[in-house]
Amino acid sequence: MNPLERYEPLVDDVEAFRAACARPLPSVVRVNTIRSTTDRVTRAFDEEGVTYEPVSWHDGLLRLPDRDPGTNWPYFHGWTHGQEEVSALPGLALDPRPGERVWDACAAPGSKTTQIAAAMNDEGTVVANDNNLGRLSALRHNAERLGVTNTIVTNADARNYSMKPLAFDEFDRALVDAPCSCEGTCRKNPDVLDQWTLDHVTQVAGIQKGVLTRAVQATRPGGTVVYSTCTFAPEENEAVLDHVLAAEDCELVPFDLPLETVPGVTEWDGETYDPSVRHAHRVYPHHNDTGGFFCATLRVGGDAEDADRVDNTTSDGGDAETGVDA
Amino acid sequence: MSRPTNDGQRFDRLPETPADREVEGRASRREVLDWWEERFGIQPATFDGYTFWEKGAGKVWVFNGEATDPSRVEAIGMTFLRTRQDHWKPTTRAVQRFGELATRNVIELDPERASRFAAGEDQELPEWDGDWGYLVVSHAVADGSAPMGVGLYLYDELRSVVPKGSRAELSVVER
Numbered sequence: 001m002n003p004l005e006r007y008e009p010l011v012d013d014v015e016a017f018r019a020a021c022a023r024p025l026p027s028v029v030r031v032n033t034i035r036s037t038t039d040r041v042t043r044a045f046d047e048e049g050v051t052y053e054p055v056s057w058h059d060g061l062l063r064l065p066d067r068d069p070g071t072n073w074p075y076f077h078g079w080t081h082g083q084e085e086v087s088a089l090p091g092l093a094l095d096p097r098p099g100e101r102v103w104d105a106c107a108a109p110g111s112k113t114t115q116i117a118a119a120m121n122d123e124g125t126v127v128a129n130d131n132n133l134g135r136l137s138a139l140r141h142n143a144e145r146l147g148v149t150n151t152i153v154t155n156a157d158a159r160n161y162s163m164k165p166l167a168f169d170e171f172d173r174a175l176v177d178a179p180c181s182c183e184g185t186c187r188k189n190p191d192v193l194d195q196w197t198l199d200h201v202t203q204v205a206g207i208q209k210g211v212l213t214r215a216v217q218a219t220r221p222g223g224t225v226v227y228s229t230c231t232f233a234p235e236e237n238e239a240v241l242d243h244v245l246a247a248e249d250c251e252l253v254p255f256d257l258p259l260e261t262v263p264g265v266t267e268w269d270g271e272t273y274d275p276s277v278r279h280a281h282r283v284y285p286h287h288n289d290t291g292g293f294f295c296a297t298l299r300v301g302g303d304a305e306d307a308d309r310v311d312n313t314t315s316d317g318g319d320a321e322t323g324v325d326a
Numbered sequence: 327m328s329r330p331t332n333d334g335q336r337f338d339r340l341p342e343t344p345a346d347r348e349v350e351g352r353a354s355r356r357e358v359l360d361w362w363e364e365r366f367g368i369q370p371a372t373f374d375g376y377t378f379w380e381k382g383a384g385k386v387w388v389f390n391g392e393a394t395d396p397s398r399v400e401a402i403g404m405t406f407l408r409t410r411q412d413h414w415k416p417t418t419r420a421v422q423r424f425g426e427l428a429t430r431n432v433i434e435l436d437p438e439r440a441s442r443f444a445a446g447e448d449q450e451l452p453e454w455d456g457d458w459g460y461l462v463v464s465h466a467v468a469d470g471s472a473p474m475g476v477g478l479y480l481y482d483e484l485r486s487v488v489p490k491g492s493r494a495e496l497s498v499v500e501r
Binding site: 048150166 | 375376388389390391392393394395396397398399400401402403404405419422423444467468469470472474491492494495496497499501
């Protein structure tokens, strides 16, 4: 069975959903603001004759319809990084500031880690963790290529992550971009649909709950935790949020994303979830001609203390428009 | 008690000065800053917010975050400089990251030579009358100069030391 069929009751236009999922995605690069600017990258593309199209909802993303995104001068210089459009969303939702302490719990191969580091102007500390040593080498390569100097890389199980190697005992923000069943990437890698099983969904949902729980525990009161996946499965999305809302002191908060999304679902397969899961965003391929995605923002409970090492703490994570040319 | 020796499996912070050195052969922060200034004219203040760490035999990393004892982590910042050899060698990535600040031992290549350098080719370059050794190799791109990486200049020849995995066959862009 094609697993996408099970999500058809959730979408507004089944034909458009099916059609979009069957179309391949164009290559996209994100401009690495540690090293360059969108203006300089596009001027270099112009000189070299590389065709590009802007992405309307983010001025740091460029579609490259004709070419391998890794064979041009800006890439050679570390000015760009190949990254699917929707993959830029959790970094926007996390909205990290220069000087903060940020955890990327499932970080490899580092697209979001390096985006976070760039949003922090390469200042503060990013802790990029992954339990897969092989994938960590890709993360390290990407971080070096992009000139990231504020990131520590660790190799541990995020579910029982120890703060011992770090200079502090809690984070200001954490991203859980969880391992998942990945149907949302089918436009890039159709094999994910053939490999899909409900057993895997059940198994990976347990891991997701464990990692998100640890992220909430490791983040300071008032801090922000972003949860994201590239699956449509409510078992791996709203059900995970529902579990952690019940188990830990945290709440889901509303936030904006700069493209068309629909709210999280409160019912699925005979289960009902906490009504606040509607604050999460579902991104369907046919709405913005992207991959599929899921993204939620949690605020950790308890009394917030101002982080005095950060100059600009005006937001509790709700301002996802920062840095976006809306 | 014997003096501590370098453990290549862990990150250790560089001592501030040669006088603070406990591990034999380990570069000090002062020597690293002096090297970048003497070789490339990059001001020591550039690295005021950064710490330097050694892992492996002489590989120095540069880090811009908070750390106290990160000895067992996988990486801290980025690789920066190879020490514990006669001629210290900056990494390609460090030169791409900080090389724009260099004021000497910088060689600017024309478009044709720049493409050959990026592809990893060595090239005859007798007209260079500057120092031998490791150079910042730059070219013009998008209304400015941008460092491509590290070249080794010896006997009228500029060798490309761009790592194999980072080389690329790129077009000659006449600007």
